[in-house]
Amino acid sequence: MCGIVGYLGQREAYPIVIKGLERLEYRGYDSAGIVLYDGEKAKLCKTKGKVTDLKGKAESENITTGSIGLGHTRWATHGEPNDVNAHPHLSNSGNLAIIHNGIIENYGSIKKELEKRGYTFHSDTDTEVLVNLIEDIKEKEQVKLGKAVQIALNQVVGAYAIAVFDKSKPDEIVVAKLGSPLAIGVGEGEFFIASDASPFIEYTNNAIYLEDEQMAIVRLGRDVKVRQIKDDKSVAAYVQELQLNLDQIEKNGYDHFMLKEIHEQPHAIKDTYRGRLRTNEGIIKMAGIEDNLEKFLNANRIIIVACGTSWHAGLVAEYIFEDLVRIPVEVEYASEFRYRNPVITSKDVVIAISQSGETADTLAAIKLAKQNGAFVFGVCNVVGSSIARESHAGAYTHAGPEIGVASTKAFTTQITLLSLIALKLAQSKGMISKTEFHQYLAEMEAIPDKVEKVLLSDDHVKYISSVYKDVPNFLYLGRGYNFPVALEGALKLKEISYIHAEGYPAAEMKHGPIALIDEQMPVVVIATKKGHYEKVVSNIQEIKSRKGKIIGIVTEGDKEVKSMADYVIEVPETIEGLTPLLTTIPLQLLSYHIAVMRNCNVDQPRNLAKSVTVE
Ligand code: M6R
Numbered sequence: 001m002c003g004i005v006g007y008l009g010q011r012e013a014y015p016i017v018i019k020g021l022e023r024l025e026y027r028g029y030d031s032a033g034i035v036l037y038d039g040e041k042a043k044l045c046k047t048k049g050k051v052t053d054l055k056g057k058a059e060s061e062n063i064t065t066g067s068i069g070l071g072h073t074r075w076a077t078h079g080e081p082n083d084v085n086a087h088p089h090l091s092n093s094g095n096l097a098i099i100h101n102g103i104i105e106n107y108g109s110i111k112k113e114l115e116k117r118g119y120t121f122h123s124d125t126d127t128e129v130l131v132n133l134i135e136d137i138k139e140k141e142q143v144k145l146g147k148a149v150q151i152a153l154n155q156v157v158g159a160y161a162i163a164v165f166d167k168s169k170p171d172e173i174v175v176a177k178l179g180s181p182l183a184i185g186v187g188e189g190e191f192f193i194a195s196d197a198s199p200f201i202e203y204t205n206n207a208i209y210l211e212d213e214q215m216a217i218v219r220l221g222r223d224v225k226v227r228q229i230k231d232d233k234s235v236a237a238y239v240q241e242l243q244l245n246l247d248q249i250e251k252n253g254y255d256h257f258m259l260k261e262i263h264e265q266p267h268a269i270k271d272t273y274r275g276r277l278r279t280n281e282g283i284i285k286m287a288g289i290e291d292n293l294e295k296f297l298n299a300n301r302i303i304i305v306a307c308g309t310s311w312h313a314g315l316v317a318e319y320i321f322e323d324l325v326r327i328p329v330e331v332e333y334a335s336e337f338r339y340r341n342p343v344i345t346s347k348d349v350v351i352a353i354s355q356s357g358e359t360a361d362t363l364a365a366i367k368l369a370k371q372n373g374a375f376v377f378g379v380c381n382v383v384g385s386s387i388a389r390e391s392h393a394g395a396y397t398h399a400g401p402e403i404g405v406a407s408t409k410a411f412t413t414q415i416t417l418l419s420l421i422a423l424k425l426a427q428s429k430g431m432i433s434k435t436e437f438h439q440y441l442a443e444m445e446a447i448p449d450k451v452e453k454v455l456l457s458d459d460h461v462k463y464i465s466s467v468y469k470d471v472p473n474f475l476y477l478g479r480g481y482n483f484p485v486a487l488e489g490a491l492k493l494k495e496i497s498y499i500h501a502e503g504y505p506a507a508e509m510k511h512g513p514i515a516l517i518d519e520q521m522p523v524v525v526i527a528t529k530k531g532h533y534e535k536v537v538s539n540i541q542e543i544k545s546r547k548g549k550i551i552g553i554v555t556e557g558d559k560e561v562k563s564m565a566d567y568v569i570e571v572p573e574t575i576e577g578l579t580p581l582l583t584t585i586p587l588q589l590l591s592y593h594i595a596v597m598r599n600c601n602v603d604q605p606r607n608l609a610k611s612v613t614v615e
Helices: 013-027 051-060 107-116 126-141 145-153 257-263 265-273 293-297 308-325 360-371 386-390 409-428 434-455 458-468 482-497 506-511 533-544 560-564 580-597
Strands: 003-008 031-037 042-048 068-074 096-104 158-166 172-178 183-186 191-194 206-209 214-219 225-228 301-306 329-333 348-354 375-380 393-396 473-478 500-505 522-527 549-555 567-571
Touching: 003 013, 003 096, 003 158, 003 172, 013 031, 013 051, 013 068, 013 191, 031 051, 042 051, 068 096, 068 158, 096 126, 107 126, 126 145, 126 158, 145 158, 145 172, 145 214, 172 191, 257 265, 257 580, 265 409, 265 434, 293 409, 301 308, 301 360, 308 329, 308 348, 308 409, 308 482, 348 360, 348 409, 360 375, 360 386, 375 386, 375 409, 409 434, 409 580, 434 567, 434 580, 458 549, 458 567, 458 580, 473 482, 473 506, 473 533, 482 500, 482 522, 482 580, 500 506, 506 533, 522 533, 522 580, 533 549, 533 560, 549 560, 549 580, 567 580
Parallel strands: 301 329, 301 348, 348 375, 375 393, 473 500, 473 522, 522 549, 549 567
Antiparallel strands: 003 068, 003 191, 031 042, 031 068, 096 158, 158 172, 172 214, 183 191, 183 206, 214 225
16 A cells, blocks of 8 residues: 665666656555665655655655665555654664564553653654654564564564665665565666556566565665565565566556556457457467366356456456356455355355555455465466465456556456456357357457547547546446446545545446436446447436436447437447447546646546555
8 A cells, every 4th residue: 555665786776766657656555655765864754745845855864875665655544644653664773674564553652662662753653653663673573674573573463565675784685575566676786676567667676575574685786585475484586577667667658557557458459369359260368267267167157356347357257257157256345255254165166356465454355265265366466476376267458557546447448357267168168159259359359449439529529528527427337238338437536636526337327326317417327339228328318307407327329318418429339248448438537637637637536546455
């Protein structure tokens, strides 16, 4: 939920850490801080606000020199976002500095013990407690920093990715991880620490991703030493070559990452099916499914666990799996599933969907599923992420980095991947005719061009946005495959424009939400030709007769809805099961333009963070 960056080497740490924090701001952005050591003093600068505020403050206070540095961008858990609670935190002696992403759950009892021993605390954070615990152990036990960190972490309960340095030993940073991501960039005579590889990708392609319950001693002139936190045993450090490039993590001329990512969808969808969709051979190739085919085919049911937008992709998958494969599917909010004592058996297949692969609730849900003997299949975007590693098998969406907090390409690529899985299973189970299977493959291959076509409606959507940008409420309606799209459209609008919006199954409107409809209420209705068209048209009439405003998402050439709606946005025709890949696009653009027109921070909406690594 926070972003951490560290540098150890011969260069000035300041510009590297600041730039790294800017790239990690998607992880949290309510306060930020940096600590640098220049051979004499550990200089600390922290502020409420964004990295740009930190930059202004650090430069005005001349805190810009030193070749060892740690930086942090925060999404508050313990203590309100202010200068004092911002990280880094120093120990009481001022010798140790720490940055932390996660939560120390038993910090209260540790704090009391430390207070008895004379420690004082300036912030409300759990992190300040942790750094003082490490200091206390270091002094009491007369051990090196690495050992003190290891002992301390065996006393804490919670989640963390931490980096700590001791100013009396400025050639070393100690890092550790449990539940929050941590990457170590290995350069020529220099090291980088970060929540993901984006802060160091222009310096090195070599990275070590720590596993949970591992720590590492990063020391100049030495190889990185990885150890297990529990028993202090040494583990081989696996240095992997990254596939990431700088273009993928920059805006490339777009005003916002969200807009860039919306426009990347044709490409991202292709990347998802590349190598898997083999239209000429008439097959779908997916090793993760092929190797575990029996598990899927013998499953009593599939349980999908996810949060937010990924949960909406799960709902689309429910429709397509039940439709094509005829396996019962349940879609669960991971946060509910993990706590409600669900019935899980070894005949269940659990699919976890997560862009980041780090969402705490989804991770906990799959751990629970595994404990109960279920087979867990991960659908993640971030390669090597915790959920990907925790799953028995899985497949990546290959959407490329998604930096905008509002998920866009993650959603469409998840649907693409889940559709491929459904098709593959339907074929293996003999549930789909050869002709229908081939139609699906051809249509899937045509989707990127069709998405490209929908994107051409951008100016038209922008105009519609200008008409409705000041309304207080929006309603989104859809049926069948487009019901989850209605939910997703409403979520997008809420999270980035702060307009209240609700998504509903169109037919449910008359059971309540219809009471909200008056001449002020814009209703976005997804009314494509395939998918209960006539029924949705009746719903539109019901809205019309109560003077609601209609924005219809319709199939190209549609006349009927056009004659009733205030505005329509056309999408090309496709197979019903694939319509969400097209109907979602105008809804993403609508929320984007409305948010921009309302001067909202589109990429970093208030109170949110890209990956929710706390409960
Ligand atoms: O990384 P995940 O897919 O697990 O994230 C789940 C949700 O936090 C995420 O989809 C969230 O709802 C997005 N901000 C929606 O745009």
